[in-house]
Amino acid sequence: MDFKQVEKKWNEYWEKEGVNSFDKKGDNKYYVLEMFSYPSGSNLHLGHWYNYAPADSFARFKKMQGYNVFQPMGFDAFGLPAENYAIKTGIHPEDSTKRNIATMETQLRSMGAMFDWSSLLYTCSPEYYKWTQWLFLQLYKHGLAYQKQSPVNWCPSCNTVIANEQVVDGKCERCGAEIVRKNMTQWFFKITDYAEELLEGLKTLDWPEKTLTMQKNWIGRSEGGEVVFPLNEDNITVFTTRADTLMGVSYVVLAPEHPLVDKITTPECREQVEKYKIAASKASDIDRLSTVKEKTGVFTGAYCTHPISGEKVPVWIADYCLATYGTGAVMGVPAHDERDYEFAKKFGLDIKQVITGEGDTALPYVEYGTVINSGRFDGLSTPEAKKAILCYLKEKGLGGVKVNYRLRDWSVSRQRYWGAPIPIIHCDCCGAVPVPEEDLPVRLPYDVNFTPDGQSPLRKCDSFINVKCPKCGKPAHRDPDTLDTFVCSSWYYLRYPDSKNDKMPFDPELINKMLPVDKYIGGAEHACMHLLYSRFITKALRDMGYLKFDEPFRSLIHQGLILGSDGEKMSKSKGNTINPDFLVEEYGSDVLRLYLMFGFSYADGGPWNDDGIKSISKFLDRVERLVDTAIAEKEKPISNAKDAKELNYALNYCIKKVSEDMETFSFNTAVARIMELVNTMYKVSGCGSLFTEACEKLIRVLAPLAPHFAEEMHERMGFTPSIFKCEYPSCDESKLVRDEVEIAVQINSKMRAKMTIPTSLTEDEIKEHALSDPKIKELIGSASVKKFICIKGRLVNIII
RNA sequence: GCGAAGGUGGCGGAACGGCAGACGCGCUAGUUUCAGACGCUAGUGGUUAAUUCUCGUGAGGGUUCAAAUCCCUUCCUUCGCACCA
Numbered sequence: 029m030d031f032k033q034v035e036k037k038w039n040e041y042w043e044k045e046g047v048n049s050f051d052k053k054g055d056n057k058y059y060v061l062e063m064f065s066y067p068s069g070s071n072l073h074l075g076h077w078y079n080y081a082p083a084d085s086f087a088r089f090k091k092m093q094g095y096n097v098f099q100p101m102g103f104d105a106f107g108l109p110a111e112n113y114a115i116k117t118g119i120h121p122e123d124s125t126k127r128n129i130a131t132m133e134t135q136l137r138s139m140g141a142m143f144d145w146s147s148l149l150y151t152c153s154p155e156y157y158k159w160t161q162w163l164f165l166q167l168y169k170h171g172l173a174y175q176k177q178s179p180v181n182w183c184p185s186c187n188t189v190i191a192n193e194q195v196v197d198g199k200c201e202r203c204g205a206e207i208v209r210k211n212m213t214q215w216f217f218k219i220t221d222y223a224e225e226l227l228e229g230l231k232t233l234d235w236p237e238k239t240l241t242m243q244k245n246w247i248g249r250s251e252g253g254e255v256v257f258p259l260n261e262d263n264i265t266v267f268t269t270r271a272d273t274l275m276g277v278s279y280v281v282l283a284p285e286h287p288l289v290d291k292i293t294t295p296e297c298r299e300q301v302e303k304y305k306i307a308a309s310k311a312s313d314i315d316r317l318s319t320v321k322e323k324t325g326v327f328t329g330a331y332c333t334h335p336i337s338g339e340k341v342p343v344w345i346a347d348y349c350l351a352t353y354g355t356g357a358v359m360g361v362p363a364h365d366e367r368d369y370e371f372a373k374k375f376g377l378d379i380k381q382v383i384t385g386e387g388d389t390a391l392p393y394v395e396y397g398t399v400i401n402s403g404r405f406d407g408l409s410t411p412e413a414k415k416a417i418l419c420y421l422k423e424k425g426l427g428g429v430k431v432n433y434r435l436r437d438w439s440v441s442r443q444r445y446w447g448a449p450i451p452i453i454h455c456d457c458c459g460a461v462p463v464p465e466e467d468l469p470v471r472l473p474y475d476v477n478f479t480p481d482g483q484s485p486l487r488k489c490d491s492f493i494n495v496k497c498p499k500c501g502k503p504a505h506r507d508p509d510t511l512d513t514f515v516c517s518s519w520y521y522l523r524y525p526d527s528k529n530d531k532m533p534f535d536p537e538l539i540n541k542m543l544p545v546d547k548y549i550g551g552a553e554h555a556c557m558h559l560l561y562s563r564f565i566t567k568a569l570r571d572m573g574y575l576k577f578d579e580p581f582r583s584l585i586h587q588g589l590i591l592g593s594d595g596e597k598m599s600k601s602k603g604n605t606i607n608p609d610f611l612v613e614e615y616g617s618d619v620l621r622l623y624l625m626f627g628f629s630y631a632d633g634g635p636w637n638d639d640g641i642k643s644i645s646k647f648l649d650r651v652e653r654l655v656d657t658a659i660a661e662k663e664k665p666i667s668n669a670k671d672a673k674e675l676n677y678a679l680n681y682c683i684k685k686v687s688e689d690m691e692t693f694s695f696n697t698a699v700a701r702i703m704e705l706v707n708t709m710y711k712v713s714g715c716g717s718l719f720t721e722a723c724e725k726l727i728r729v730l731a732p733l734a735p736h737f738a739e740e741m742h743e744r745m746g747f748t749p750s751i752f753k754c755e756y757p758s759c760d761e762s763k764l765v766r767d768e769v770e771i772a773v774q775i776n777s778k779m780r781a782k783m784t785i786p787t788s789l790t791e792d793e794i795k796e797h798a799l800s801d802p803k804i805k806e807l808i809g810s811a812s813v814k815k816f817i818c819i820k821g822r823l824v825n826i827i828i
Numbered sequence: 829g830c831g832a833a834g835g836u837g838g839c840g841g842a843a844c845g846g847c848a849g850a851c852g853c854g855c856u857a858g859u860u861u862c863a864g865a866c867g868c869u870a871g872u873g874g875u876u877a878a879u880u881c882u883c884g885u886g887a888g889g890g891u892u893c894a895a896a897u898c899c900c901u902u903c904c905u906u907c908g909c910a911c912c913a
Contacts, residue, residue: 193913316829321829556908627840637853643852643853696851
């Protein structure tokens with residue numbers, strides 16, 4: 029078969045007849061969404077194929093089941109790589125991105141997937157980012173966008189902010205200079221306002237268990253309390269989950285970045301504190317939280333007051349305390365916390381035991397127990413003491429119960445060019461003023477110097493930056509930063525159904541009908557960020573009244589990663605990349621997609637193997653020969669009843685299993701079941717018209733998995749196109765009823781024999797049957813049967 | 829370091845308390861062919877003369893009539909960790 033000609037023929041036919049397009053007016057919608065891609069290289073790589081092709085087969089399966097399937101495609105086109113590429117080559121990000129998109133779009137079209145091309149979108153087009161900016165303004169108006177100081181990676185040599193990815197071993201990837209953390213004013217989205225609902229909502233989602241767990245841990249809810257340690261006119265507030273150990277506090281630690289540090293440090297400690305702060309600014313959070321690394325810290329010279337005992341408590345700074353978690357301050361209870369114990373040992377701080385328990389209570393004792401050495405709280409259990417102490421603190425105005433989340437607000441400012449400009453104007457009189465909605469989009473200027481030299485690229489563009497304040501009309505300047513690309517991707521699924529609307533970001537009526545997404549497919553690496561941001565944006569828009577659903581993605585699937593044949597991650601530098609173009613050229617797109625589905629467990633992925641794909645090519649040839657046989661058998665009567673029964677069983681078993689497997693993205697077993705049917709069809713004979721009928725159904729079951737091939741076979745068998753307008757075959761359960769079944773016989777749980785019995789037997793009859801079987805009789809011998817376990821249709825286990 | 833997964837034949841992978849290795853690659857034999865390729869048929873975890881016994885799901889322990897599957901310990905690998913997307 030000339031697959032090139034066949035693929036071209038059907039791609040054109042589908043396009044012309046609108047076979048793939050979504051019926052906006054129809055009901056029974058099914059929204060299948062694959063995570064859109066970043067147009068980084070110029071070519072579609074195998075990973076894209078692995079994401080899109082099997083997901084498309086799922087979409088086609090749903091279509092054949094009668095759903096009105098909406099499967100859009102687009103590009104997440106802003107981002108760092110295009111800008112880095114521009115710095116290196118001088119090619120403008122807009123030019124390289126547009127060129128990459130054009131290539132990828134052509135390749136995606138040749139894949140033969142049923143994308144609804146009329147909804148295509150690019151996040152870098154002004155028609156799209158106008159609404160990204162609109163989204164920012166809505167969040168701002170509702171108090172969900174705000175500015176605060178926050179640390180960034182700063183390269184003192186390049187004089188610029190650099191991404192985490194560009195920090196290699198604490199050094200700048202470009203120039204090798206040591207990176208320091210520097211505070212800058214940044215925009216944040218208040219995702220923490222939704223922490224509780226984001227956590228609760230997880231219960232309603234049909235998502236992989238591991239993803240739910242990861243999000244849960246990422247949000248990191250912990251119940252505890254706040255405790256205030258007064259220090260002159262200031263208060264140091266700490267968060268703790270172990271308020272019961274409060275009387276064991278021997279010091280308080282502030283994060284080196286804590287705002288109080290400068291104020292409270294005494295002159296004689298100033299030098300060591302400053303030195304320590306510089307050292308801490310060079311360590312990553314991951315290093316700082318390591319429990320194996322030796323603890324470091326310095327004394328500030330200051331003392332705060334214990335809220336209950338009134339004793340003086342020394343205040344230290346240490347990098348194991350993070351400014352971004354809790355209140356940026358912790359109380360040190362060496363007797364009952366491993367890190368505090370290590371810290372106190374090293375610096376000679378007091379270790380006061382205030383909890384005891386049964387058994388081994390060697391310090392640090394971190395288990396729950398009974399309070400001691402704590403005055404009025406002595407004798408209480410840990411949970412009782414937590415309550416009592418926090419209650420007492422509340423009365424004194426020095427703390428109380430508090431729920432804390434690990435989740436931090438979402439930093440959305442980027443000091444870069446290639447992103448959506450932040451629609452804010454800074455005015456000396458009026459402060460931060462939102463750009464009026466009618467002035468959107470704030471267009472990204474083309475002629476910009478984006479070489480890194482200490483300034484946001486947009487700040488150097490006078491025509492962009494200098495504007496009049498929309499409020500007072502005085503000279504003002506635009507915000508020079510752009511938005512994190514995660515902002516663009518946090519709402520694109522809302523734009524797709526109405527992607528050409530120039531009056532609003534989406535039509536609320538339409539969106540309430542189309543959303544949530546019924547099946548979302550993409551990489552597991554997005555578990556905590558993209559997927560959480562999208563959920564937050566959906567909930568925020570709901571509360572503003574723009575939509576009426578709570579969650580954007582009802583059901584989620586992650587595909588695995590295809591590795592190089594050496595088992596390593598594919599990369600140009602390793603030279604182990606597989607170019608799908610060559611494979612499509614040699615085998616055709618159906619064979620490539622079928623192999624991707626058959627050769628791997630979809631959620632796991634694995635190393636690429638050249639031999640496997642050839643076998644799929646042979647498999648389709650095998651099916652093609654079957655079709656030709658079936659055409660010849662069409663008018664013949666059924667002459668072999670036994671084989672006919674066998675064929676009916678195989679056919680209906682295949683239909684049943686494949687339908688189930690397609691539903692769960694278990695493509696490898698779905699293909700295996702089709703291969704089994706094909707094997708059976710090669711074995712049987714004398715099935716006549718039943719054979720032809722079976723073949724027709726086989727082609728339909730295969731259609732979502734090998735669309736061009738199936739369409740061609742369907743036509744060859746004399747049917748009018750398109751096969752995707754046909755119903756998916758349904759299983760005739762009556763054909764699956766068997767008269768006899770072979771079951772295993774175990775004696776003392778060891779496999780000993782097999783026997784074939786009628787399926788109609790009751791448990792007692794099976795027992796009788798088994799015990800009277802001569803071979804089994806012999807195996808049992810003179811021993812007596814103690815117990816008889818019968819699992820119907822599978823096995824019996826005779827304990828003697 | 830913290831969080832999340834995963835270790836099954838020569839290989840990709842099935843099974844997810846009930847006959848381990850479905851399906852495929854590879855390999856072996858037969859068949860077709862002038863020959864090869866292709867196709868078709870059969871076999872294929874180790875061990876063995878033998879469906880003969882036995883051993884086998886990273887390692888060690890446990891629960892159970894029964895464990896790849898559940899529990900504990902341990903080793904190894906992969907992914908994420910908030911400015912890559």
